[in-house]
Amino acid sequence: xxxxxxxxxxxxxxxxxxxxxxxxxxxxxxxxxxxxxxxxxxxxxxxxxxxxxxxxxxxxxxxxxxxxxxxxxxxxxxxxxxxxxxxxxxxxxxxxxxxxxxxxxxxxxxxxxxxxxxxxxxxxxxxxxxxxxxxxxxxxxxxxxxxxxxxxxxxxxxxxxxxxxxxxxxxxxxxxxxxxxxxxxxxxxxxxxxxxxxxxxxxxxxxxxxxxxxxxxxxxxxxxxxxxxxxxxxxxxxxxxxxxxxxxxxxxxxxxxxxxxxxxxxxxxxx
Amino acid sequence: xxxxxxxxxxxxxxxxxxxxxxxxxxxxxxxxxxxxxxxxxxxxxxxxxxxxxxxxxxxxxxxxxxxxxxxxxxxxxxxxxxxxxxxxxxxxxxxxxxxxxxxxxxxxxxxxxxxxxxxxxxxxxxxxxxxxxxxxxxxxxxxxxxxxxxxxxxxxxxxxxxxxxxxxxxxxxxxxxxxxxxxxxxxxxxxxxxxxxxxxxxxxxxxxxxxxxxxxxxxxxxxxxxxxxxxxxxxxxxxxxxxxxxxxxxxxxxxxxxxxxxxxxxxxxxxxxxxxxxxxxxxxxxxxxx
Numbered sequence: 001x002x003x004x005x006x007x008x009x010x011x012x013x014x015x016x017x018x019x020x021x022x023x024x025x026x027x028x029x030x031x032x033x034x035x036x037x038x039x040x041x042x043x044x045x046x047x048x049x050x051x052x053x054x055x056x057x058x059x060x061x062x063x064x065x066x067x068x069x070x071x072x073x074x075x076x077x078x079x080x081x082x083x084x085x086x087x088x089x090x091x092x093x094x095x096x097x098x099x100x101x102x103x104x105x106x107x108x109x110x111x112x113x114x115x116x117x118x119x120x121x122x123x124x125x126x127x128x129x130x131x132x133x134x135x136x137x138x139x140x141x142x143x144x145x146x147x148x149x150x151x152x153x154x155x156x157x158x159x160x161x162x163x164x165x166x167x168x169x170x171x172x173x174x175x176x177x178x179x180x181x182x183x184x185x186x187x188x189x190x191x192x193x194x195x196x197x198x199x200x201x202x203x204x205x206x207x208x209x210x211x212x213x214x215x216x217x218x219x220x221x222x223x224x225x226x227x228x229x230x231x232x233x234x235x236x237x238x239x240x241x242x243x244x245x246x247x248x249x250x251x252x253x254x255x256x257x258x259x260x261x262x263x264x265x266x267x268x269x270x271x
Numbered sequence: 272x273x274x275x276x277x278x279x280x281x282x283x284x285x286x287x288x289x290x291x292x293x294x295x296x297x298x299x300x301x302x303x304x305x306x307x308x309x310x311x312x313x314x315x316x317x318x319x320x321x322x323x324x325x326x327x328x329x330x331x332x333x334x335x336x337x338x339x340x341x342x343x344x345x346x347x348x349x350x351x352x353x354x355x356x357x358x359x360x361x362x363x364x365x366x367x368x369x370x371x372x373x374x375x376x377x378x379x380x381x382x383x384x385x386x387x388x389x390x391x392x393x394x395x396x397x398x399x400x401x402x403x404x405x406x407x408x409x410x411x412x413x414x415x416x417x418x419x420x421x422x423x424x425x426x427x428x429x430x431x432x433x434x435x436x437x438x439x440x441x442x443x444x445x446x447x448x449x450x451x452x453x454x455x456x457x458x459x460x461x462x463x464x465x466x467x468x469x470x471x472x473x474x475x476x477x478x479x480x481x482x483x484x485x486x487x488x489x490x491x492x493x494x495x496x497x498x499x500x501x502x503x504x505x506x507x508x509x510x511x512x513x514x515x516x517x518x519x520x521x522x523x524x525x526x527x528x529x530x531x532x533x534x535x536x537x538x539x540x541x542x543x544x545x546x547x548x549x550x551x552x553x554x555x556x557x558x559x560x561x
Contacts, residue, residue, distance in 0.1 A: 160500050164523060167498075189501035189521070196502035199519060202491030211443055212474040213485055232488070234474050 036094060044116040046107040051090045051100040061098040062124035063268065064117050064148070065089070068105050068133035068156075089132075089253060092261035096269075099124065105134045109162075111143045118147060128152070128268045133185065133251070135159040137174070138200060145170035150271040152176070152264050155185055155251050158195035158203065168207035171237030175267040176201050177260055179225070181249035201232075201243045209235035218258050224248065227258040242267055290314055291350055295337070299396050301389050304362060308393065309337040311356040312401070313349050321354045321407035321432075321559065322397055323552075324390060326361075326416030330368040333360035341540055344548035352552060355403045359393060361386070361415070373418035374444035376481045386419060387426045394430065406432060406560040411551050413437040413540060414468060417459075418445075424457055424493060425449035432456065433558035435551040438538050440468045441489035443482040451496030454524035456558040460547055461486045462512070462536025487530075494519040494528040512536045512544040529554060 039050045052060070093100045099121060107113050114136075118127045130152040131137035137153040139162050150173040157178075178197045180187050189196040205213075211234035218227040225247035232241040244263065246254045254260050291313040298305050325345060327336045336342065337358045349356045364370035365381040372382045390410070398405045410431050412419050417439020424434050425445060433456035463470045469478070472485030484492070499519035507514040513534040520527045531550070533541045541547050 158500065160521070163498065163500065168495075188503060191501070191521075195500035195521075196519070198491070198502055198517075199494055199499055202488075203495040205488055206492040206495035209446060210488065211482070211484055212472055213488065 036091065038090075043120050044113050046103060046110075046113055048107075048117065049102045051093055051102070053094050053097065056099060057097065058123050059125045061096075061126040061128065061268070062118065062121045063093070063096075063098050063100050063128045063130060063265075064114065065100060065102045066105055066107075066114075066129070066131040066134060066136045067102055088255060089261060092265065095262070096265040098265075105131075105136065109136055109139065111140055114140055115144060115147055126268075126271075128271075130154065130264065131156050132253070135194060135200070138163075138204075139166065141172045141174060141204065142166040142168050145172045150174065150268050152267070153200075154253055154260070154264075155179070155182055156194065157185055157189065157197050158200040160189075160193060160195055163195065168203055171208040171235075171239035172204060173239045173241070173267075173271045174201075174204045175242040175244070175264055177244040177246065177254055177264070179246040179248045179250040179254055179257075181247075182251045183249055184251045197243075201241060204241050205232045208232070208237050208239045208241060210239075210241060211235050218244075221257060224257045225250075227254075229263075291316075291346065293337075295334070299393055301392050302384055304384060306362065306389060306393070307333065307360040309333050309358040309360075310397075310401075311337070311346050311349055311358075313353055313355075316353055316355060316401070316403075318402040319404045319407075320401075321352070321409060321555065322357060322394060322403040323349070323354050323409045323411065323555065324357050324359060324394070326359065326371065326390075326410070326412030326419050327369070328412075328414035328416055329370050331361075331415075332369055333358040341542055342548055344542075344546070345552070348548060348552040352556065354409075354552075354555075355397065355401055357393065357397060359390065371412075371415050371419045373415060373422050374442050374448070374481065376476070376479075379444065387423055390419070390423065391427055391430050404560075407555075409433050409435075409555040409558075411435040411437065412439065414439065414538065417468070418442065420457075421445060421489065421493075422449075424455045425451060428453040428455040432560050433555050434458070435554055436460070437540055437547065437551075438462065438465055438468050440480070440483040440486070441492065442480075443474075443484065446484065446492070451493065454497040454522060454526040455493065456526040456528075456554070457490075457493045457497075458529040458531070458551065458554050459486065459490045460531040460533065460541055460550075462533040462538065462541060464535040465538045467538040490517075490528060490530045497522040497524060497526050497528060499528055507545050510544050512541070514541070514545045526558075 126149045128150050129148040133155045135156045135158050137151040138158040141151045152175045154177045185194050187197045210232035213232045215230045228245045230243045246257050294310040361369045361371045365377050372386045417436035420434045420436035420439050421441045435458040437460050470486045476482045500521040503518040505516050515532045517530040
């Protein structure tokens with residue numbers, strides 16, 4: 001009898017574990033939105049939206065996202081009927097067990113504000129910065145390389161104007177996601193606006209003094225563009241860089257092509 | 272008889288291809304050593320003419336480069352553009368080979384000569400002797416000579432108006448000892464199938480030349496130091512191997528980095544895939560200081 005109960009218990013455990021693994025792999029999760037809390041707050045004079053699991057741990061890590069446009073109340077409202085990309089990005093904090101703080105790009109260029117955002121979460125074990133459709137992660141990596149444990153940029157690149165006077169001074173760990181045919185933030189750069197993706201990533205690789213790289217191809221999703229990941233490692237600093245190259249014209253999260261949120265979060269977690 | 276005719280034809284071709292003066296086995300005293308070099312002086316070389324250094328590879332010689340058919344086009348181009356060509360000779364290194372001191376493992380503690388100083392001292396000597404430009408000094412070199420291109424870009428960027436490395440490498444020892452202090456117009460030509468100076472680098476010194484950076488990372492470091500921001504990618508008309516030019520530009524100094532990726536190309540001047548001598552001289556001309 002004990003054996004039968006044990007087998008039943010084991011089967012149940014395995015099915016739950018498999019379900020969780022499946023969830024983590026394909027980036028989709030059956031989210032009960034009531035388990036997420038959305039709060040609009042004002043930090044240092046700027047409106048931010050904080051998204052977190054209701055039962056979040058006291059010391060949960062913090063991910064600050066600098067979004068290109070911040071129509072917070074509409075874009076971030078938890079309505080599964082309108083599951084826009086930002087909603088999917090937000091719900092990933094349930095999987096990763098972290099607090100998400102979304103700020104607008106107009107505030108993101110103010111590095112003292114970004115520092116204030118981090119300070120508003122004093123119990124967070126780690127803090128990470130991600131810029132979406134803008135290059136503020138690069139600007140912040142130049143100006144405040146010690147503030148965040150790792151930096152990410154999705155569909156953005158180094159902003160040309162601040163780069164005229166700013167430079168990378170310290171190694172940082174950085175992940176960049178970009179589609180090769182992004183029509184807005186073009187891979188080769190946009191005159192007077194954004195730098196080339198290769199050169200943006202290359203500048204971080206150079207300051208890190210990474211000495212080796214390895215390129216791997218991710219399992220393609222049916223009908224979607226191929227995704228490859230080049231991982232730059234080695235060097236004295238211990239900081240690494242990942243570049244996800246997406247064969248598509250996506251100018252957003254590139255979450256149709258691969259499990260971008262998991263990949264970024266896994267990179268963050270490793271730092 | 273056929274051989275004699277062939278030799279005669281070759282001599283006539285050489286004579287017509289390069290009509291200037293050959294000055295072989297010139298010497299200069301430097302750092303306690305007598306260093307040799309060869310010169311190619313185009314006819315009617317004006318005062319203030321550009322000076323181009325061409326550095327041979329490891330175990331090679333200035334003479335073999337001077338007489339090389341592969342890069343003979345440099346002399347024709349020097350005639351057309353009135354440039355003084357200088358082919359310096361490396362000294363004998365601890366492995367008893369002619370080698371530029373670029374911090375190969377066996378050179379690091381045993382080789383005292385500073386070849387960066389030698390090249391700069393030789394430039395000054397030629398400026399005095401032949402009244403060539405002290406601003407338009409250019410450098411190219413292959414393999415070990417290419418490594419000298421990176422080392423001089425690190426150490427003496429202001430001495431050269433432009434530098435073009437052929438199958439050169441950045442040894443990690445160089446990157447550890449030096450930083451790029453000033454922007455420099457730089458070119459790299461490299462075969463992705465180069466089995467000597469490997470495209471993917473050698474982080475663990477598996478192949479004995481010392482640990483070195485992957486070639487795209489090495490070129491990226493120069494582009495980053497220059498603060499180049501834009502990239503233009505073009506494919507050259509295919510002759511043999513595909514050649515892709517990555518042009519990095521938009522730097523505040525205006526100094527560009529040109530990276531010629533020769534798909535499946537080997538350890539050579541890639542002259543069978545494109546006119547690399549002409550591309551190098553055109554790059555130098557574009558970076559001429561007025």
